[in-house]
Amino acid sequence: MSGRDYLGEFEHIIVLALLRLDDRAYGVSVRQEIEFRTNREVSIGAVYATLDRLETKGFVKSHRGDPTPERGGRSKRFVRVTAKGVAAVNRTQRALQRMTEGLDLIRTYS
Amino acid sequence: MTSQADFLQPPRPAVWLVNLFTSAEEAESILGDLLEEYFHLVSKSGVAFARNWYWRQTVKTIAHLVGAGFRVAPWLTTAAAVGGFLLLRFVSGLPERAIFAVLHRYQVFEHHFNGYVFFATNGIAIGHVIVSMFVGCIVAWRSREGRWLLR
Numbered sequence: 001m002s003g004r005d006y007l008g009e010f011e012h013i014i015v016l017a018l019l020r021l022d023d024r025a026y027g028v029s030v031r032q033e034i035e036f037r038t039n040r041e042v043s044i045g046a047v048y049a050t051l052d053r054l055e056t057k058g059f060v061k062s063h064r065g066d067p068t069p070e071r072g073g074r075s076k077r078f079v080r081v082t083a084k085g086v087a088a089v090n091r092t093q094r095a096l097q098r099m100t101e102g103l104d105l106i107r108t109y110s
Numbered sequence: 111m112t113s114q115a116d117f118l119q120p121p122r123p124a125v126w127l128v129n130l131f132t133s134a135e136e137a138e139s140i141l142g143d144l145l146e147e148y149f150h151l152v153s154k155s156g157v158a159f160a161r162n163w164y165w166r167q168t169v170k171t172i173a174h175l176v177g178a179g180f181r182v183a184p185w186l187t188t189a190a191a192v193g194g195f196l197l198l199r200f201v202s203g204l205p206e207r208a209i210f211a212v213l214h215r216y217q218v219f220e221h222h223f224n225g226y227v228f229f230a231t232n233g234i235a236i237g238h239v240i241v242s243m244f245v246g247c248i249v250a251w252r253s254r255e256g257r258w259l260l261r
Contacts, residue, residue: 027143045171046176052178065235071143072145074138074145075137
């Protein structure tokens with residue numbers, strides 16, 4: 001198993017946001033979901049750069065929606081997690097769990 | 111004069127910059143997303159706040175796209191940046207020479223001393239900004255070409 005099978009920190013957050021949003025996942029909703037849940041400001045460029053990387057790895061798939069007037073006649077890019085992406089997020093979650101097992105993080109390091 | 115409708119639109123230079131650093135396909139989604147959130151912010155927090163937000167997003171977005179371009183096509187992006195730097199070195203003296211040629215040609219020093227001082231100081235700085243922007247555009251364009259080639 002190579003490092004490519006695991007997700008980076010921001011990749012992990014993006015895939016989890018995509019899974020939460022399901023078929024409503026596109027640039028704006030993903031960005032807002034991350035800001036809402038992590039309380040950190042995220043740029044749309046960071047979201048797209050990461051989505052491109054995840055798509056190259058085969059972890060997500062995207063398709064274009066219809067153009068809408070509130071977007072100046074531009075279309076949305078909807079994104080879905082593939083089976084390979086779900087496997088990668090599970091693998092990363094398990095690795096993180098194993099690494100934190102037995103560590104009393106709050107008491108020891110706060 | 112700026113009309114009310116123009117004032118409500120996102121800042122044009124920011125839109126132009128995002129267009130410059132993205133491929134046509136990427137620009138469609140990114141600019142659409144930015145516009146959607148921008149109008150939402152205009153109605154919620156006012157135009158000034160929304161415009162600030164748009165500029166912040168533009169700067170961060172460009173930084174990420176340049177970073178991504180470097181990861182996808184490191185040699186081409188580096189070559190574009192180095193080429194841009196060399197071009198900047200090569201042409202950076204030109205505005206200075208052009209400004210002083212004009213000042214001497216019209217003998218501004220004798221007739222309009224204040225104008226001479228202004229152009230001799232601010233004129234050169236403005237010239238450098240224009241040259242830097244020109245070179246920046248070439249670097250962005252070449253980096254974008256690289257990303258398209260390797261897709």
